[in-house]
Amino acid sequence: MPYRELDFNLSKETIAMHKEVQNFAITVMRPAGIELDKLHNPEDVYAKESPLWDVFKGYRELDLHMARMPKELGGLAEDLDPMAGYLIGEEMGYGDSGLAISLGASGMPFSFAAMFQHVPELKQIAHDYIEDKEGRMIGCWAITEPDHGGDWSLGGEDPKCGPSVTGVLKGDEYIVNGEKAAWVSNGTIATHAVLHVGLDPSKGMAGQGLAIIPLDLPGITRGKPLDKMGQRALNQGSVVFQDAKIPKQYMVFDASAAEIMVGMGEVILAGANGGMAVVFAGLARAAFDEAFKYSQERIQGGVPIFEHKNIKLKLFKMFTMVEAARANARRMALYNNAHQEMPSGVHAVAAKCLSTETATFVASEAMQIFGGNGLAREYTIEKMFRDARASMIEDGVNETLSLQAVEFLV
Ligand SMILES: Cc1cc2nc3c(=O)[nH]c(=O)nc-3n(C[C@H](O)[C@H](O)[C@H](O)COP(=O)(O)OP(=O)(O)OC[C@H]3O[C@@H](n4cnc5c(N)ncnc54)[C@H](O)[C@@H]3O)c2cc1C
DSSP, X not given: OOOOOSXXXXXXXXXXXXXXXXXXXXXXXXXXXXXHHTOSSGGGGGSTTOTHHHHHHHHHHTTGGGTTSOGGGTOOTTTSOHHHHHHHHHHHHHHOHHHHHHHHHHTHHHHHHHHTTTSHHHHHHHHHHHHOOSSOOOEEEEOOBTTBSTHHHHXXXXXXXXXXXEEEXXXXXXXXXXXXXXXXXXXXXXXXXXXXXXXXXXXXXGGEEEEEEETTSTTEEEEEEOOOSSOTTSOBEEEEEEEEEEEGGGEEEOGGGHHHHHHHHHHHHHHHHHHHHHHHHHHHHHHHHHHHHHHHHOEETTEEGGGSHHHXXXXXXXXXXXXXXXXXXXXXXXXXXXXXXSOXXXXXXXXXXXXXXXXXXXXXXXXXXXXGGGGSTTSHXXXXXXXXXXXXXXXXXXXXXXXXXXXXXX
């Protein structure tokens, strides 16, 4: 359905970029996501001939990977209208949410590397990523562990809840051991990672450090790709450390920086959840559009089902919720973009919960409108429902995130 754009003062450049990304989302991401979703073996998602690589290449060719990279390294961050930044995320979620998350996570270590460009190795990594139009450099965010999920939000200083992946400084290197969970997005294909690692076990999660690392260092291996219900186009897999030697300069926050790391925790929380809010507002809109279109095509009672009042009421409620999620995500994204060093974590978590719960509700109601066809794999709504459902657990279960974020209100 053509949407009336309520932000009516967009610049010509932003409108042009929006159209370009919309086209990429619909003509490249949507069909690739549908094809990847149907693959039985998750290893095939990232096989050499997989359409995944067309998505990565297309994204880089449009320079979208440069959107968050600073101008001084050749990126576009300062020149890009913040509204364009929001629209890119929403349209990618509209195209395929799993692939949108894969592309979003793929840039994370590099935008972090740009923040620490006083370290020459990290400056080089950030620069190489900007130059990479092929999609050779791919990032991931390695935080969750097999035994620690919600603990990353709520573990605090309790040593029982501290990280299992630990690092010990020996000379100029950290010796790192342990395993990051199979949930790490891009875990099977990433070349670089943002790694959360326990450096002071006596302080639980408060004793963590943060490293930006290449994943080809000796002692780092990968697990099997995860086989899951939704967002199957998003490859996920564990990252295993066995006496891996991480050069000291990659540890951007060490044990002595615990207090700064607390502040950084909110920046990461706001970034990850803010991105989720924008992408899943896009999926909510996509699910609404599928239902709206179907309601005008399907004839029952001798008329398109749109003519039945129960369907009209459902659609209008869905529309209202989609617009609320989009407006909220947009407002949060613009604020946090303008306050990158002190973003609002609480608004990002609120927007993540609203968008993911809206996407799940709207996709479920859309299935109801599709009747039996809503359950058939032939129709995209069934996939959208599975993709949306995963989002309420992704990057933190909504309940644990809420328990963490509510403390920011005190
Ligand atoms: C699609 C997807 C993508 C993901 N991408 C990444 C990624 O890129 N990188 C990464 O590192 N991880 C990633 N994750 C992992 C994700 O962040 C975790 O799954 C999430 O944090 C929950 O952890 P868990 O699965 O271990 O659940 P658990 O922490 O075991 O939670 C189980 C249940 O217990 C509840 N619970 C847990 N702790 C508490 C508590 N203290 N108090 C009250 N209730 C509690 C939770 O609300 C939940 O209902 C991804 C997950 C998904 C689904």
